[in-house]
Amino acid sequence: MERGSVSAKDFGEIDVDDAGKMSEVLGAGDMSDGARSALTTLCRKGLSREMKTVFDEIDKKVKTVVEAKDLQYNQINEKYSKTLIEKKQTESVIKSIAEGLVVLNDRDEVIMMNPAAEKILDISMADQIGKPVRSLVKDEHLMSLATGKGSPEDTEVELNAGSENAKKVLRSSSAVIQNESGRTVGMVSVFTDVTKQREVEDLKSQFISNVSHELRTPLVAVRNSIVIILNEKTGSLTEDQKKYLLIAERNIKQLSRFVDDLLDVSKMEAKKMELHPAPASTEVIINEVCETLEAWAQTKNISIVRNVQSNIPDIKMEKERIVQVLINLIGNAIKFTPTGGIITVEAKLKTEEKGNLLLVRIIDTGPGITKENISKLFNKFRQVGGKNPNDKSGGTGLGLYISKELIELHGGTIYVESTPGEGAMFAFTLPIT
């Protein structure tokens, strides 16, 4: 049936009784057959018109709805294809990145994995989607990488690659995926093969170690020779000769210390720094260091005040290393304190929840350090000078970094407090076991 061309005929004849009822409604009472027939025809025509209007109305509405739906459908379709393109783009990006990427749901099942991850984890992704990662990855270390359960931060894992005899070093970082209400719904892990990078780092450490060795031997020979001449083993010296030999000696010592610092840093970077602790007296060490630095302090008319608590027991430490830290800290204080200043070296016991600690503090009357600089202070190669840009404080920027590493290797902490203009306080603690 064609819409819009409905006529009353299609509904069949109207019952005569209905016509009678109609005439009753119209208040016509008994009608003649002619009148009845005429009325019936009239009703039919009226009804037919009425119906047509209704159907037209319906028709219009249907048309509007259909058109709206068509539009909506087109829009959805458009959005869908757009999303599809975007999805493909994202996928090809994920596929092409060198880093391995694994996405797990909250049941540790693999939702997504890129080819780099397949290669790094040495598994094939075909029909692995949806399987628990535990069934795919056998190596426990790899597991901790893939599930990010090792630690929230960057983790590094060393693997022995099965086929090749080479070691493989992977670095991973993971993040939890949360839904809108903050519930954890999965985990995304990214890992990088850093084997090459590690090789280069090792090579660098080895190189520094070799260079230091090559530098040290001639330095020692020069220094020894200067010591011999200065001791007038080769004949008496004039005052001028002594003066210049002392300059040479001082500079050779400085150079030797720098070579030692470089070597220390290369060991620290390679995590190969070893300690050989033995019980030692804090007081003896502090006295030794202060006496060594006394001459230098005097050139700037700086007095070093010692304040060491008397009942400090011998503490397990590597004496030479703690001496090194104290020389760095007190040496810095001398360097930055203006002429006539005072440096206080304090040592005392401190009781904390974890046990007893030795607390050593070096307080100077120098220019102090800004908050911004304090945060950079213990970084490698970072030199934080005074306010004056021409301030030639010298040094390599390694001393505080090395001191921090050494104190931490001893299980202690190192920190600094300062208000610009009011001097600085460097402090470190050592555990008493």
Next chain:
Amino acid sequence: MAKARVLLVEDEPDIAQTTKVILEMNGYEVIIATNGVDGLSKVGSEKPDIAILDISLPEMNGFDICRKIKCNKNYRKLPVIMFSSKFQPNDITFAKALGADEYITKSAEPEALISKIEELLKKTP
């Protein structure tokens, strides 16, 4: 009192010669060996009171000399100082494990070497 005899096994001639003079300035008699085998034989022939051994040496390295000294019942009481310019991370542990009495790097001040020698000689009867 007779001068204490120090055996210095060192293959770098400049280091050997200057260290010898510095030790002599401090009242020691110094015997030099320039390779490992010579060093070990001088332990027997020269009867030193203390031995200072460089680590990287031709023919026999300092660790081997130390091990041989400490494994020999006639010489094990001879104090040994390992004297190295190459500070390998495990060297100290290794040296101690072999029975070396002290470990010192060459770049340490000459006074440090002297005081270690004095300390060790005081301990040995």
